[in-house]
Amino acid sequence: MTTAVMIAGVGSTKFGVLPGRSLQSLAVEAARAALADSNIPPSRIRSVFVGNFVGGIMTGQELLGPIIAADLGLSNVAAVKIEAACASSSAAVRVGHDLIRAGAEDVVLVVGVERLTGAPRDALTTAMTAAIDQAIEGSAGLTFPGFWGMVMARHMHLYGTTREQVAAVTVKNRQFGCGNPLAQYQKPVTLEEVITSPPISDPIRRYDCCPATDGAAALVLTNEVLAKQYGASAVRIAASVLSNGPARITDYDDITTHDGTVRASKLAYEIAGVGPNDINVAELHDCFSIAEIVDSEDLGFFPKGEGGPSLLGMPSARNSKVVINPSGGLLSKGHPTGATGCGQLYEVALQLRGRHPNQVTNARLGLTHNGGGTAAAVSVHILESR
Amino acid sequence: MSILGTVQSHTVVRVPDKAHASMAPFVLLLVELAGGRRVLGHFDRAEPPPIGAHVIADAGKETPVFRVVEGSS
Numbered sequence: 369m370t371t372a373v374m375i376a377g378v379g380s381t382k383f384g385v386l387p388g389r390s391l392q393s394l395a396v397e398a399a400r401a402a403l404a405d406s407n408i409p410p411s412r413i414r415s416v417f418v419g420n421f422v423g424g425i426m427t428g429q430e431l432l433g434p435i436i437a438a439d440l441g442l443s444n445v446a447a448v449k450i451e452a453a454c455a456s457s458s459a460a461v462r463v464g465h466d467l468i469r470a471g472a473e474d475v476v477l478v479v480g481v482e483r484l485t486g487a488p489r490d491a492l493t494t495a496m497t498a499a500i501d502q503a504i505e506g507s508a509g510l511t512f513p514g515f516w517g518m519v520m521a522r523h524m525h526l527y528g529t530t531r532e533q534v535a536a537v538t539v540k541n542r543q544f545g546c547g548n549p550l551a552q553y554q555k556p557v558t559l560e561e562v563i564t565s566p567p568i569s570d571p572i573r574r575y576d577c578c579p580a581t582d583g584a585a586a587l588v589l590t591n592e593v594l595a596k597q598y599g600a601s602a603v604r605i606a607a608s609v610l611s612n613g614p615a616r617i618t619d620y621d622d623i624t625t626h627d628g629t630v631r632a633s634k635l636a637y638e639i640a641g642v643g644p645n646d647i648n649v650a651e652l653h654d655c656f657s658i659a660e661i662v663d664s665e666d667l668g669f670f671p672k673g674e675g676g677p678s679l680l681g682m683p684s685a686r687n688s689k690v691v692i693n694p695s696g697g698l699l700s701k702g703h704p705t706g707a708t709g710c711g712q713l714y715e716v717a718l719q720l721r722g723r724h725p726n727q728v729t730n731a732r733l734g735l736t737h738n739g740g741g742t743a744a745a746v747s748v749h750i751l752e753s754r
Numbered sequence: 755m756s757i758l759g760t761v762q763s764h765t766v767v768r769v770p771d772k773a774h775a776s777m778a779p780f781v782l783l784l785v786e787l788a789g790g791r792r793v794l795g796h797f798d799r800a801e802p803p804p805i806g807a808h809v810i811a812d813a814g815k816e817t818p819v820f821r822v823v824e825g826s827s
Contacts, residue, residue, distance in 0.1 A: 489769065505794060507816055509773070511770065568769050569765045
């Protein structure tokens with residue numbers, strides 16, 4: 369016997385450079401907002417899952433589950449941290465989802481939180497590469513811009529994807545960011561500015577990269593009965609999937625096709641009983657501009673190799689077939705790694721409630737895609753308005 | 755002993771982690787070896803070879819340093 373799982377409440381801090389804020393204070397702000405949004409009393413919560421990637425490395429703070437629960441005044445709960453690199457908080461949502469669905473819990477609080485700014489760039493790069501296999505890839509000097517630089521070079525070679533097509537992703541998402549008050553970047557950029565920005569890991573340039581970001585986002589999950597009882601403006605989780613892909617770049621048959629995304633999305637579509645053509649709005653893991661092209665192909669929005677021209681032809685129109693990253697995505701809203709998954713679900717939940725600042729017309733079905741490591745841990749969620 | 759393969763992709767790392775700071779910028783190659791196994795390696799030049807180029811390196815190093823096979827391109 370299973371029950372429908374609902375997102376009853378959502379909350380988020382602003383994403384950006386937030387000096388003076390601790391992991392705890394960010395998490396508490398987002399969690400309190402989500403609890404207030406849900407109308408569900410905090411006393412109903414029995415489990416708290418905190419998604420976080422590099423809190424220990426960047427701030428020295430671990431044991432975030434019990435500490436954040438205590439700061440929220442939740443004393444009689446089980447609270448733990450869940451780590452899957454940049455997919456940490458969507459992995460935490462998957463765990464909470466399964467507990468609710470199985471009837472083992474009634475209300476679960478999921479919080480994603482990260483602090484990435486304030487440290488020297490090489491320290492941040494070193495922290496991020498903790499999600500790269502140190503024995504094989506780290507020893508060679510692979511970084512995440514390096515991984516995506518190789519993906520981009522190969523995609524251009526195989527499919528003729530152009531520099532302009534890849535840069536157009538950043539231009540589109542920066543335009544969306546201008547309309548999102550939570551976004552780190554709220555200033556547009558031109559194709560020329562992207563293409564002439566400083567090289568980071570060829571052919572990746574600075575404006576092809578998401579920024580380092582501080583922030584937190586939180587969700588209150590519950591069953592359909594309690595969501596109705598408390599009058600929450602809930603959206604249904606039609607599918608919650610977590611899947612592994614190749615753990616190392618050398619394990620890929622083809623680095624332009626990310627098996628974890630393909631597997632996770634196929635299973636999510638099957639569980640939800642829908643296909644990619646049914647999705648109205650998607651928040652996907654554009655950690656680099658080329659990633660949005662690869663991900664949108666692997667999610668089935670475009671045939672393989674056609675993501676570049678398709679996205680170049682996709683304006684910021686809010687009534688196109690599927691609107692991708694209307695939050696501004698990681699490229700513009702920002703990427704507080706451990707918080708990003710919850711942040712994407714926050715954005716899509718607002719879309720399905722019809723209350724997003726960049727509202728997609730008639731949004732009924734939404735998808736989130738969140739990847740950890742070299743697309744080694746991938747989460748896909750499908751949400752449905754009620 | 756040498757290892758021989760074909761370049762699948764490449765990048766030039768200009769913003770490295772702390773451990774590789776003194777090497778930057780450096781070329782990283784993804785190379786498919788004869789037999790299908792793939793490895794990451796460095797390159798003996800500042801600019802990467804074209805994708806599809808045949809490269810060779812001495813075996814036994816943790817990170818092989820490839821060079822283009824003469825006459826292959």
